[in-house]
Amino acid sequence: MYLTSFLRRRALLLAGLLSLAAGVQAQQVFRVTAIPDESPTELARKAAPLMKHLEKRLGMKVEFVPVTDYAAAVEALVNKKVDLAWFGGFTFVQANNRSGGKVLPLVQREEDEKFRSVFVTTDPAIKTLADLKGKDVSFGSQSSTSGHLMPRSFLLQAGIDPDRDFKRVAYSGAHDATVAAVASGKVQAGALNISVWDKLVADKKVDTDKVRVFFTTPPYYDYNWSVHADMPAAQREKLTKAFTELSRDTAEGKEILELQRATRYVPSKVENYKGIEAAAKSAGLL
Structure with missing residues (x-):
């Protein structure tokens, strides 16, 4: 009886450890998506080197998750199905509104300040x-x-x-x-x-x-990489650094920035998109 009880406890402990390990492993996948504003093959081509860079900087597996349309990209980040999303200015405004202000722009290309x-x-x-x-x-x-x-x-x-x-x-x-x-x-x-x-x-x-x-057209603020406000501040800082450190002076940085059509990345903020929010309301789209 003692042996049976010991084996049962050991089996339960092993099952618990396996479950914990599976949970930790699941958490180690960082998911990224993007609005499908170009063909799926072009989006995947542009994303691949950036995903590798983020993997190195975050120390975890990074997976690019394609979506079928713009609304799906919004819902994915609002519902925390992904950790990072590439939005246009309007999709960011939609996500920010839909989440009650819980979606935040992290970085944008320098070009997006005058798009x-x-x-x-x-x-x-x-x-x-x-x-x-x-x-x-x-x-x-x-x-x-x-x-x-x-x-x-x-x-x-x-x-x-x-x-x-x-x-x-x-x-x-x-x-x-x-x-x-x-x-x-x-x-x-x-x-x-x-x-x-x-x-x-x-x-x-x-x-x-x-x-x-x-x-x-005249210039306006546009695209950004956004995260959910529930992401820990330390991880947000690590992500921001992963983008802003990219430089055309290195082979890796040059490849990524050229694919992303960027000179460099700069920090972004919600206030940048107030003009787009106003335009959407005046056009009856929000």
């Missing part, structure tokens, strides 16, 4: 925003800052209401898809992120003799 959108077309008759009246025009995702919200905001400031003045409003879902829609003639014009446009031009993935920029 812009571009309007492109193949139609030689389109030279100004006013020329878009009566045309088929594409935005990116409805939740995109640079592919929808801010272009819509600047259109409204110019006295043009897309829902009233355009023949048709289309949503391509991603910046590169917007360019493809314009190039193929599915729409006469489209609005997208200037960074993606510049990359497509540099990679010769768009015929600039056919597709051209006819309007560039």
Whole structure:
């Protein structure tokens, strides 16, 4: 009987230790996601070196978790299904509101302090925003800052209401898809992120003799890497340092920053996105 009791206690202890070990191991996976503003293959390509860098700096496995749409990225961080998320300015505002102020911007690219959108077309008759009246025009995702919200905001400031003045409003879902829609003639014009446009031009993935920029917006704050406020301060500091230490002077830093289309990363704050919040409210999108 004593032997049976001893074995039972030993089995329970072993089960407890295994359960604890499994729990610790599960906690050692740091999950990252990003709004799908480009094709899945492009997002995965851009993410891979950064995930390796974060693994080294955090001392744990880092896993990139793709999502199907912008709303899924918001919900993933709000519900703490992921630890870090790449948001556009508008998706950050949505996540911050949805969480009751519990989602915080950690860092942003220096470029995101003065970000812009571009309007492109193949139609030689389109030279100004006013020329878009009566045309088929594409935005990116409805939740995109640079592919929808801010272009819509600047259109409204110019006295043009897309829902009233355009023949048709289309949503391509991603910046590169917007360019493809314009190039193929599915729409006469489209609005997208200037960074993606510049990359497509540099990679010769768009015929600039056919597709051209006819309007560039004024600057605004945009993308950031966000975390949940429940993340321990020490881990937030470690993460911030992992981003801000990246430099083009090192091979690793150069590769990551070029893939992320960044000069460098700088700390961000909630106040940077008050303008986008106001624009979303005035456009009836928040």
